[in-house]
Amino acid sequence: MSSTQVSSTPVQVAAPSNTLTTSIGRKVFMAITGFLLFGWLVGHMIGNLQIFLGQDKLNAYALTLKHLASVIWIVRIVMLAVISIHVFYGITLWLRNRASRPVKYVKEATVQATLASRTMIWTGLGLFLFIVYHLLHYTFIVTNPQYADLHDSLGRHDVYSMVILGFQNYLISIVYIVAMFCLSYHLSHALASFLQTLGWNKTEVQPLIKKIGYTVATLMFLGFSSIPIAVLLGIVTLPGGGH
């Protein structure tokens, strides 16, 4: 008798499931780690926006962070773990999902899934590459070692100038702006999605949640990209004789 026909054997239920290994468990990890990343980015963005307050404020902020080195390192390690989990599960889930439909439709169609939702892995991977670059660029100052020698009049590391010098390069600015678009596109799906994943959805308020998600995602884009754009447009400029 064909195996597809008889469902006679008692169902072998996998031992009451471990949250980590089930599909929903993984998703919950995606959601929590994604939200932590988001929270961290909001903080990061607010910090960065201090550039509009001038050289002194930003460099002072940077110095404060430097003095908190041990805390910063803890945060960094946590964030590294968080992003590793997010990326690892993101990729494994994506692979599993692809394998769930081994034969594709000849004629594909989409009714209401947004492009953002369908490109999460690509915006995510784009972000990942960007983060690596970004760390090398501004955090560890590997790509442009000359930034390391920038100091302001108080002898602090001149983060302010470093940022402006960096973004005066069109190519770098474009990379950042594109990356921030990826981020906000990623978030435009992710923000409503993570609530759904964690079990929060009311049909009546769902459109509102989605709107809020889009708005926040857009604000993130505007907030982050305003810096390279402002630099390119000459709104924020190097302090006179800033070395």
Added chain:
Amino acid sequence: MNLTLYVWRQKNAQDKGHMETYEARDVSPHMSFLEMLDVVNEQLLLDGKEPIAFDHDCREGICGMCSMTINGIPHGPEKGTTVCQLHMRHFHDGDKIYIEPWRARAFPVVKDLIVDRTAFDRIMQAGGFISVNTGGTPDANTIPISKKAADTAMDAAACIGCGACVAACKNASAMLFVSAKVSHLVNLPQGKIEAAERVRKMVAQMDKEGFGNCTNYDECEAVCPKEIPVKFIAQMNREFLKAKFKK
């Protein structure tokens, strides 16, 4: 009207399968989609060819047997409509129509447009029930149930188990189906007693069957012939998390 059909033909589970082209002539706009296929099949039969195999039974949108993807959309373009209730007046002369089976690893093709959906049954067998035996139950009015709860349970219970949600999901995920059952039962006092155990078992079985994972595309909700909303998926996620903290 005249139509060109591109239909998936596959002799059996082992066969690789391919698309074939058929012309459907003089299709009446009053026909249902399945009746249009009946006419094509009658001609194929009389021409000595194999008719196209497809699942169907009640032909009134409730048994959940009919299952085909039309131009990439499970059950075709009409919202909230099974393919057996889809009528040809929604198509136009000269249309090219692609007809394919549900596509999912957990739903292997049996023949042509027919797939094996017993994975759904196994998920139900794993825990989709309230464990009461026949007899000895209290009077039906012993436990009052708010109208709201009963209505919500009914919204979820309306699922016909056709599998369109899986077919539409880019990840071939069965979350809408499983969540409809979980939500149906957990919204009723009778179903709360086994809530934690049920959701654990059903999710474990769902994973074992090889369905994909939900990434909140909401495609399932868009094609569901009973328009079951994805809020039930959220409810299942919630129940699952609750179950985690219960021993």
Added chain:
Amino acid sequence: MKLDSKIPSGPLAEKWTKHKFDLKLVSPANKRKYKIIIVGTGLAGGSAAATLAELGYNVSVFCYQDSPRRAHSIAAQGGINAAKNYQNDGDSVWRLFYDTIKGGDFRSREANTYRLAEVSSNIIDQCVAQGVPFAREYGGLLANRSFGGAQVSRTFYARGQTGQQLLLGAYSALSRQIGKGQVKMFPRSEMLELVVVDGHAKGIVVRNMITGEITSHSADAIVLATGGYGNVFYLSTNAKGCNVTAAYRAYKQGALFANPCYTQIHPTCIPKSGDYQSKLTLMSESLRNDGRIWVPKKKGDTRPPNEIPEDERDYYLERKYPSFGNLAPRDISSRSAKEVCDEGRGVGETGQGVYLDFSDAIKRLGEDVIRDRYGNLFQMYERITGEDPYKVPMRIYPASHYTMGGLWVDYNLESNIPGLFVIGEANFSDHGANRLGASALMQGLADGYFVLPYTIGNYLARAGYGPPGTDHAEFKRGESEAQNKIKKLLSINGKRSADSFHRELGNIMWEYCGMARNEAGLKKALELIPALREEFWQNVKVAGENEELNQSLELAGRVADFLEFAEIMCWDALTREESCGAHFREEYQTEEGEALRNDKKYAYVSCWEYKGVGAKPELHKEPLEFENVELATRSYK
């Protein structure tokens, strides 16, 4: 043949209690030694399988769909009756019993019908415990609606999907037992033969619908829950796969077929739109509360309905039945619709339809009220016809819907073949000549949850366990019979599809053995059917081979059985020279055209015994005795 209905003695209200006590029991430790086969997973089969497995029996279950959840019970819309008297409107077991037996035009057994009413309450309790989301009032208690043929509100419902919800309840109970390994489930399996060993039903022969493999299965008792044969008319509200095959093959093995001519034609279905039509869709009867039924007075009037002035319309039900009007019972409204269409006054492209017009109600109550009451039905109508019933009157026409006839069973639901039990629509037991709305679901679940589990134990305890091996000669005979039939069907290679034969048979049955029957017509049908059958076996074309999923072969097998079965129906209708319930013989009517029952001569169950294909079956009579109710005449003037 002596037919023993095994009705227990004693007062009506105590028969079942007494009987349950008298039945032999199988001890709990021994139950697992017994094997039971159940064919069908509708309300009857699904509930029986779950319950028997819970009791500890080993159960094997078969159905032709890909999942037990898809049995045709799923399509029932309206509701399920129960004598709960939650509405405090004077309902009681006795009243439900009386309404049912009267609705059946006094052609069912008092004891069976009473038992049905008696266990009806338990069904609702059971379903609620399983999580069936019945409609509720704001206070949290169960809601009821009223249904045709009753003056109390006793119908429980779950929106317009009552059958679905009840079936999902039974299916989940069944799933639980499958998960435990107590039930072996065989979906996509069609029963082709019943196997009788030493006079007892001991097994079935089944075709695996995916591989074509023919296998035998043996058991200590066999239960058929295979539904009704309404598809003998080709067009019906039944699912495409509904068939008479299982019941008919049992009949060929000696089981008696009872009252085959009692077939219910439902008045409010969406009419057919062309020759390609494959099935008809029911529109709830409740529409007749606000819709007015009419046809043009003139023959062949092709004007659109809104251009036909009021005085050129014939509101024929209101004219003929002034007090019940559009709410006349199912059989009467169906027949009247046929009459006016036969006169050439039918509407729509085919002329087979009458208007169900809501314009007055919309004027009186406003579109919103109508939308609130019937919105989903209007939507369904629009989906199928493409017409907006808020603007254009609906077109409706009667269609085959339910079959009261079925295999004969005694009070234990056991057929005349020991060990063969028949439950649900497949048996003939409780509805007499006409079924009331919302009582088929009740019967299916009563049989499966609360009657069969007791009565089958009685048989098993007496017969003992240990079914014969499937290598027994009778199984081999059954297998080769099934195989030969398949081979024959595949070898004819004629010029017509099985479907076209089925349509033609449907036309014959609809014309001569449908809503109204007469001697000449039935005799004509008895000539036409064998001729059509003859042609079928010469000229049918079946594609493909047996060893694969082959839908044209499945269909041909079912049509072949309908082609034989249709004859018994006609014989039954011909010999029942009275009009009762859904069986209307034109010769037997009152001057006003109402059904004329003949209790003196026909107060019996007609039980037909197989005598060979094409040969007239032999009629046995089980007299119906009425000790508790008085046989009255139904009047709806």
